[in-house]
Amino acid sequence: MSSLVANISSAITHPARRRFWLTISSGSLIVIGLIARYGFGMIDLWWVLMVAAALLAGSDIAVRAWRALKVKHLSIELLVTVAAVGALVIGEVWESAAVTFLFMLGAWLEMRTMGQTRGALKALLDAAPATAVVLRDNEPVEIPAYAVQPEEIVLVKAGQRIPVDGEVTEGTAAVSEAAITGEPMPAEKAPGSRVHAGTIAENGLLRIRATNVGADTTLARIIQRVEEAQEEKAPSQRMIERFAHWYTPSIIGLAVLAFAFTQDIRLALTLLVVGCPGALVISTPVSIVAGIGRAARSGILIKGGQHLESAGRIDTLALDKTGTLTEGKPRLATMIALNGTTEDELLRLAATAEAGSDHPLGRPIVEAGRKQGALPTPETLDEHAGMGISARIDGRDVAAGNRRLMDKLGIPLGTDGEAGLDRLLTAGQTPILVAADGKLIGLLGMSDMARDGAKEAIARLRNIGIGRVVMLTGDQQGAAQAIAREVGIDEVHAGLMPEDKLDLIRQMKADGAHVAMVGDGINDAPALAAADTSIAMGAAGSDVAIETADIALLKDDLGKIPEAMAISRATLGNMRQNLVIALLTVAGLLAGVFSGHVHMAGGMLVHQLSVLIVIANGMRLLRVPGANKPAIDARGGRGQTAVAPAASAST
Amino acid sequence: MSQNTITKTILRSDELSCPSCVPKIEKALSALPGVTKAAVRFNTGKIEVEHDPARSSVDALVEAIRGTGYEARPSAF
Numbered sequence: 001m002s003s004l005v006a007n008i009s010s011a012i013t014h015p016a017r018r019r020f021w022l023t024i025s026s027g028s029l030i031v032i033g034l035i036a037r038y039g040f041g042m043i044d045l046w047w048v049l050m051v052a053a054a055l056l057a058g059s060d061i062a063v064r065a066w067r068a069l070k071v072k073h074l075s076i077e078l079l080v081t082v083a084a085v086g087a088l089v090i091g092e093v094w095e096s097a098a099v100t101f102l103f104m105l106g107a108w109l110e111m112r113t114m115g116q117t118r119g120a121l122k123a124l125l126d127a128a129p130a131t132a133v134v135l136r137d138n139e140p141v142e143i144p145a146y147a148v149q150p151e152e153i154v155l156v157k158a159g160q161r162i163p164v165d166g167e168v169t170e171g172t173a174a175v176s177e178a179a180i181t182g183e184p185m186p187a188e189k190a191p192g193s194r195v196h197a198g199t200i201a202e203n204g205l206l207r208i209r210a211t212n213v214g215a216d217t218t219l220a221r222i223i224q225r226v227e228e229a230q231e232e233k234a235p236s237q238r239m240i241e242r243f244a245h246w247y248t249p250s251i252i253g254l255a256v257l258a259f260a261f262t263q264d265i266r267l268a269l270t271l272l273v274v275g276c277p278g279a280l281v282i283s284t285p286v287s288i289v290a291g292i293g294r295a296a297r298s299g300i301l302i303k304g305g306q307h308l309e310s311a312g313r314i315d316t317l318a319l320d321k322t323g324t325l326t327e328g329k330p331r332l333a334t335m336i337a338l339n340g341t342t343e344d345e346l347l348r349l350a351a352t353a354e355a356g357s358d359h360p361l362g363r364p365i366v367e368a369g370r371k372q373g374a375l376p377t378p379e380t381l382d383e384h385a386g387m388g389i390s391a392r393i394d395g396r397d398v399a400a401g402n403r404r405l406m407d408k409l410g411i412p413l414g415t416d417g418e419a420g421l422d423r424l425l426t427a428g429q430t431p432i433l434v435a436a437d438g439k440l441i442g443l444l445g446m447s448d449m450a451r452d453g454a455k456e457a458i459a460r461l462r463n464i465g466i467g468r469v470v471m472l473t474g475d476q477q478g479a480a481q482a483i484a485r486e487v488g489i490d491e492v493h494a495g496l497m498p499e500d501k502l503d504l505i506r507q508m509k510a511d512g513a514h515v516a517m518v519g520d521g522i523n524d525a526p527a528l529a530a531a532d533t534s535i536a537m538g539a540a541g542s543d544v545a546i547e548t549a550d551i552a553l554l555k556d557d558l559g560k561i562p563e564a565m566a567i568s569r570a571t572l573g574n575m576r577q578n579l580v581i582a583l584l585t586v587a588g589l590l591a592g593v594f595s596g597h598v599h600m601a602g603g604m605l606v607h608q609l610s611v612l613i614v615i616a617n618g619m620r621l622l623r624v625p626g627a628n629k630p631a632i633d634a635r636g637g638r639g640q641t642a643v644a645p646a647a648s649a650s651t
Numbered sequence: 652m653s654q655n656t657i658t659k660t661i662l663r664s665d666e667l668s669c670p671s672c673v674p675k676i677e678k679a680l681s682a683l684p685g686v687t688k689a690a691v692r693f694n695t696g697k698i699e700v701e702h703d704p705a706r707s708s709v710d711a712l713v714e715a716i717r718g719t720g721y722e723a724r725p726s727a728f
Contacts, residue, residue, distance in 0.1 A: 013717075014722055015666070015717055015720045015721055015722055016666050016721075016722055019720070060720075064719065064720045067679070067718055067719060068675045068678070068679075068719065070682075071675075071678040071679050071681075071682045072678065073674055073675050073678045075671065075675055076669070076671045107668055107669070110668035110669065111665075111666045111667075111668040114667065114668050115665040115666070115696075118665065118694075118695065118696055121695065227692070227695045227697060230694040230695050231692045231694050231695060231697075241670075244670075278669055278671075281669070281670045281671070282669060282670060285670065285693060285694045288694065289694045289695070611669070
C-alpha cells in the first residue's frame with residue numbers, strides 16, 4: 001500500500017513521470033470519446049471527454065507556460081496554451097484535445113530519444129567508479145574515488161574498474177581499456193605499467209600507486225573534452241539559431257496580422273501551433289551530439305561541430321611516416337662487417353660509441369650491443385650534429401654515423417663499402433657507417449616497421465573517398481619508399497624539413513584540396529596547424545595532443561583514421577539531411593496553413609513528427625560501423641553525398 | 652556579501668528535449684536568490700550554476716528546474 005502511495009506521489013512530483021501519465025490519460029479519454037461519437041453517436045459524451053482530455057494535458061502545459069512567464073520568458077508552451085484555450089472558446093474541442101495531447105506525447109518521445117542520443121557519453125560517465133579501496137596503515141579501506149590521495153596505494157580485484165590513474169606497483173592483470181581507447185583486446189599490465197581510471201581488470205589483483213584522481217584523470221579529461229566538443233556550435237548551427245531567434249516572434253506577429261486581415265481565428269491559432277521551429281533548432285545539435293558521441297566510444301576525440309564539418313569534407317590525407325605510419329622504433333635489421341672485422345666486434349664498437357649519444361637511431365644498436373655483454377666506457381666522445389659520433393674506445397678511434405661523417409673524417413668507403421651502402425639504401429634501410437682507426441669496418445642497417453593494420457587503413461581511406469593519400473617525411477627517399485610500398489601509398493615526399501611539410505600542405509590547399517594531416521605533433525606541428533583538419537595519434541595520457549589537435553586518436557591505431565573520417569562524413573551528411581527535413585517541414589506547414597489544408601491538430605502532428613524524424617535520423621549515427629566493417633561505410637558515404645547538393649543549395 | 656561563498660554546482664538532466672527549454676531554465680535559475688550565473692548546455696544536458704549555497708541550496712536549484720518541468724541531479728563533473 002505504501003509503495004502505491006510512493007508511486008503515485010512520485011508520479012505527481014517527478015515532472016517526466018507526471019507528464020507521461022497525463023499523456024496516457026488524455027490519450028485514453030480521446031480514444032473513448034472517438035468511440036462514443038463514431039461508434040454510438042453520443043455527441044455529448046464526446047464533447048465532455050474532449051474537453052476533459054484538453055484540460056488534463058493542457059493543465060501541465062499551462063502551468064509551465066505561466067512559470068516561464070513569471071521569469072519573463074515567452075515559451076513555446078505559452079503559444080500552445082493560447083491556441084488550445086482559443087480552440088476551446090470557439091468550440092473546436094477536438095482540435096484543442098488533439099493539439100495538447102500531441103504536444104505532450106511528442107515532448108515525451110523527444111525526451112526519450114534525445115536521452116538515447118546523449119547515451120554514448122553516458123557510458124563514459126558510468127565508466128568512472130564511485131568508490132576505491134585504498135591501503136591505509138596496511139588495512140584496506142573503501143572511500144569515494146575522488147578522495148584518494150596521490151601516492152596512495154589502491155587495490156583492484158578481478159572484474160573491478162580501476163578508480164584512478166596510476167602505476168602498477170604489484171601484481172599482474174589483463175586490463176580492458178575499451179572505455180579509454182576503444183580497443184577491445186585487454187592489455188597485460190605488470191609492475192611499472194601505467195593504468196587509467198575507468199579501465200577494467202579482467203583478472204588478477206593489482207596494487208596501484210595513484211597519480212591522478214577525480215577530475216584529473218584521463219577519463220575525466222576525455223569526458224570534459226567530449227562535452228566541450230558537443231557544445232561547440234558548428235557554423236550551420238549558429239546560422240539556424242539566428243534564424244530561430246526571430247522565427248517564433250515573427251510567427252506570433254504573422255498570427256496577429258492574419259487575424260487582423262482575415263478575421264479567421266482558426267488560421268491565427270493554427271499559426272501559433274506551428275510557431276515552434278522544433279525540428280530546425282534540433283537538426284544540427286542532434287547530429288553533432290550523436291556523431292561526436294559515436295566517435296568517443298571508439299576512442300576518437302573530435303573537437304566539436306566545426307571540426308566535424310571540416311573533417312567531413314576532407315579529400316586529401318597527408319601522413320607523417322616515423323611514429324605515424326611506423327612504430328617509430330627503428331630496429332637493427334642488417335649488419336655488414338667489412339675488412340676482416342667480425343660482426344660481434346662491429347656491434348660492440350658501434351654500440352659503445354652510440355651509448356654516449358641519445359640519438360633515437362642509436363638506441364637499438366646499444367640494446368643489441370648490451371645483449372652481447374657489458375660495453376666498455378669510451379675514453380673520449382665527440383658528437384657531430386647531423387652526422388654521427390666519434391669516440392676513443394680501448395685506444396682505437398671509432399666513428400659511427402652517416403656518409404657525411406665519413407667524408408668529414410676523410411675515411412674512404414671503398415668498393416665493398418659502396419656496395420653495402422647501395423644494398424641498405426635499396427632495401428629502404430637507414431645506413432650507419434662504422435669506422436675504426438681511419439678504416440671502414442662495416443655498416444649497420446636500421447629499419448622502422450610499418451604499424452599493424454597500416455595497409456588496411458590506407459585501403460579503407462581510399463574506399464571511403466579520400467582520393468589522395470600522401471606521405472610526408474623527413475627521412476630519406478629509400479626508407480620512405482620502402483614503407484610506402486608496404487602500406488600502399490604512391491605519393492611520397494621524402495627528405496623534408498618541417499617547413500617543407502608546411503609548404504606542401506599549403507600548396508595542396510591552394511590547389512583546392514581539403515587536407516587532413518596526421519602527425520605526432522612535434523616536428524609536424526606547423527604542417528598540422530596549416531591543415532584543414534589535424535589528427536594526432538596516441539593521445540591517451542598526453543595533454544598536448546588532446547588540446548591541440550582537431551581530432552585526437554586515443555590509441556596508436558591507424559584504423560581509427562578511416563573510422564573518424566567515416567563518422568565525420570556520415571555526420572556532415574546527416575546534418576544536411578536534417579536541415580532539409582526541417583526546412584521542408586517549416587515551408588510545408590506554412591504553405592499548408594495558408595492554403596487552408598492544415599489545421600491545428602494536423603499542424604501539431606506534422607510538427608512533432610518532423611522533430612522525431614530528425615532525432616531518429618541523428619541516432620543512426622550511433623550505429624556507424626567500426627574499423628572492421630568497411631563495406632557498409634562505403635555504402636553510407638555514397639548515400640549521403642547524394643543529399644549534399646540539395647542541402648547546400650537550400651542553406 | 653563576500654565573493655568566496657560562491658560555488659559552482661554541476662547538474663545533469665536527461666530530459667531536455669527542445670532547445671527552447673534552455674532560456675526557460677536559465678531564467679528560472681537566475682531568478683533564485685544568490686545565483687550569479689546559470690548556463691544550460693542543451694547538447695549534453697549539463698547545467699552549470701554559480702551560486703551562494705547559503706542563499707540557494709543545491710536542492711533549491713533542483714526544485715527550480717523541476718518547476719520548469721525537468722528533472723535534474725547534481726554531478727561530480
